[in-house]
Amino acid sequence: MSNAINIEAWSCPLPLRDHANIILGHGGGGKLSAELVQHLFLPAFQNELLAHLGDSAVLPLAGGRLAFSTDSFVVQPLFFPGGNIGDLAINGTVNDVAMSGAQPLFLSAGFILEEGMAMERLGVIAQTMGAAARRAGVLLVTGDTKVVDRGHGDGVYINTSGLGLIAADVNIAPHLARPGDVVILSGAIGLHGIAVMSVRAGLDFDTVIESDSAPLNGLVATMLETTTQIHVLRDPTRGGVASALNEIAKASQVGITLDERKLPVPAAVHAACELLGLDPLYVANEGKLLAIVPASVAEALLAKMQQHPLGRQATIIGQVTARHPGMVVARTGLGGTRVVEMYVGEQLPRIC
Numbered sequence: 001m002s003n004a005i006n007i008e009a010w011s012c013p014l015p016l017r018d019h020a021n022i023i024l025g026h027g028g029g030g031k032l033s034a035e036l037v038q039h040l041f042l043p044a045f046q047n048e049l050l051a052h053l054g055d056s057a058v059l060p061l062a063g064g065r066l067a068f069s070t071d072s073f074v075v076q077p078l079f080f081p082g083g084n085i086g087d088l089a090i091n092g093t094v095n096d097v098a099m100s101g102a103q104p105l106f107l108s109a110g111f112i113l114e115e116g117m118a119m120e121r122l123g124v125i126a127q128t129m130g131a132a133a134r135r136a137g138v139l140l141v142t143g144d145t146k147v148v149d150r151g152h153g154d155g156v157y158i159n160t161s162g163l164g165l166i167a168a169d170v171n172i173a174p175h176l177a178r179p180g181d182v183v184i185l186s187g188a189i190g191l192h193g194i195a196v197m198s199v200r201a202g203l204d205f206d207t208v209i210e211s212d213s214a215p216l217n218g219l220v221a222t223m224l225e226t227t228t229q230i231h232v233l234r235d236p237t238r239g240g241v242a243s244a245l246n247e248i249a250k251a252s253q254v255g256i257t258l259d260e261r262k263l264p265v266p267a268a269v270h271a272a273c274e275l276l277g278l279d280p281l282y283v284a285n286e287g288k289l290l291a292i293v294p295a296s297v298a299e300a301l302l303a304k305m306q307q308h309p310l311g312r313q314a315t316i317i318g319q320v321t322a323r324h325p326g327m328v329v330a331r332t333g334l335g336g337t338r339v340v341e342m343y344v345g346e347q348l349p350r351i352c
Helices: 031-045 083-100 119-136 191-200 217-226 242-251 266-277 295-305
Strands: 056-063 064-073 103-113 141-150 158-168 182-186 232-234 255-259 290-294 315-321 328-331 337-339
Touching: 056 232, 064 083, 064 103, 064 191, 083 103, 083 119, 083 217, 083 295, 103 119, 119 141, 191 266, 217 295, 232 242, 242 255, 242 290, 242 328, 290 295, 295 315
Parallel strands: 103 141, 255 328
Antiparallel strands: 056 064, 064 158, 103 158, 182 290, 182 315, 232 290, 255 315, 328 337
16 A cells, blocks of 8 residues: 555654554553553654653643643443442543642543443443532533444443643642652552452452542642642552553653552452452552652641541652662562562553
8 A cells, every 4th residue: 555654664663563453451551551652652743742741731821831631431341349430531530630730620521332332321420420520620511422333332432631720839740750759659559450350350359349439639739738849740540550650760760669568558459469460569540649749848748648538548658769760669578679660561451
């Protein structure tokens, strides 16, 4: 074909040649996702605003700045302990906007519906989305609906985009971590990924593990009331805490050292991960955030976070260092260290 794309012209295309076709791992938030973005999408869409690759783009406006984010949700099953694809879509986009330090205001929603989808199930999802938007204090103001052939849509896929305003004294971005900073995690990890997997795989644990899906904009607002000296915020969704910190370390060209003994892993999640052969550091979360802040403000900020319902289990889990730039290292419970690499694909596909 005369209009065939020449992959030889792609930026550093070698990593992509290992896969002639898209695989599930390309959507997992790990190395394959990063390679797809870096070597295929960025060269095609390259511009200064896109280059920062934050949870949302920060756009300059007359008299202020706007945070703009978009996300698509393809979770299976559509309903899981603690939520469904509807509130997941609202919370996920609200959180992406909030990770720029913005106050989320408006959302859009696009629905790809499969022919044969039960109207009752769709109605429950829509009602859940509306309730989630009201809880987060945002308005869903525009949208779109398309229908695909039976057998081609898994019921429903949802795309949401969000807009929010950033205060003048707030400057938060993935490349702003500095040696000497402290890493704070807002609460227990691994709940969302294990909740989805338990239903999908038909696993029965001693206790019900529910998704932590929640809007984090209220917690972020509380944090910014305490201090605007927050360098980085990130919600560790696909790829979990490990992938999020690796992205930050590479963007800021710093090293990050974790203390595994301080990681808040619920006993039920720990047991499930042992059963499934998973590492909780890589399991997705939908209601937690990572904050990287100067050590001088860390304790006061931590105390304030612990007063918020979504930050009661907040804890300091690590430090930023000038050593091993671009890498995340964990001190183990046995006193040794291990490199926490970015996962190649994903442990649990289709969890958001």
